[in-house]
Amino acid sequence: MTVLMPIEDILKPELRALSCPNHRPYPPGAIRLDLNESPFPPSPKVIRAVVEACYEANRYPIEAELELESKIAEYVGLESSNIVIGNGSDCLIHAVMDATIRPGDTILMPFPSFQVFAIAVTRNGGNVKYVRLKPDKFKLPPDVVIDEARNCKAIVIVNPNNPTGNIVMSPNEVEEILSSFNGLVIVDEAYYEYSRVTVVNLVSDFDNLVVLRTFSKAFCMAGLRVGYAVTSKVMARALRKVRHEFPVSTVSLRAAIAALDDLEYMRRIVSYIERERKKLYNELKAISGVTPFPSCTNFILFKASRRDLARLLAKRNIFIRDFSKCMDGNYFRVSIGRSDENRIFLKTLREILES
Known part of the structure; x- marks a missing residue:
């Protein structure tokens, strides 16, 4: 009789520390x-674009992805080569960690904050070190971050922060960290359209900065799953190597293009x-x-x-x-x-x- 290896021994051990999503339908x-x-x-223009995109769904979304990269580049004031599109910003969080985190590496991030970062790091065998936000103002002092980030591979700043809803660090303070930290700095700006606070303008000056955004919130497109990273050209190439070749459908790409045409x-x-x-x-x-x-x-x-x-x-x-x-x-x-x-x-x- 053949004795098969238990499936638990085949799976990556890092998965044991993760919980499985358990979504249930709403009543x-x-x-x-x-x-x-x-x-x-979404905008009526987006809905029309979704319907029309179905007529090109038999083809892989090469032209649509390139067009959306160009649209986003115009929106943020940079070049297409600085933009990487993903299946929601979650996809890009995993891509960033897949490209940078080795077993034993540590990232620093605030707590409480968006836990997909911790999941992506754990999946790659890394560790998470937290800076606890004090409930008086939920701020992230840059001097504390710089001190705690010694020996860390990356720093994560969710700005505005989820779930606290506030700006935890000003753009000047982020720039201070970028100037003194040798690792990667990831700034999640999922709620940028509400806060109007951004560090996208710093991407041209710092190769170690990755800014993440999404169409899920202000653009009303959570179910279409479109996010993007704004980063240096070197980092953008690396992210394209580790994410899926066609991560976003033609329908979703055309929807995002239409959304940017209806600001x-x-x-x-x-x-x-x-x-x-x-x-x-x-x-x-x-x-x-x-x-x-x-x-x-x-x-x-x-x-x-x-x-x-x-x-x-x-x-x-x-x-x-x-x-x-x-x-x-x-x-x-x-x-x-x-x-x-x-x-x-x-x-x-x-x-x-x-x-």
């Missing part, structure tokens, strides 16, 4: 305020979300037992008096993100929805906290 009529999605569909639509969405965010912040601030934190994104982090708040809201078909397991206190993140969704959330929140 009918759910108010989805947990994933920082846009509550609105006015994106700006109207951003303005709407900003108005709703201000109203939601003020309403949360007025509720006893709730402490919201200022945000320049499409979500708000808040602290509440009840630890089981997310579970109780879910029972009423309202979904928010619970961070109480990883933060010291009852912290929750709520995405900014449509005006009617925000009103229902606030009404239900008050009822739960008053019960």
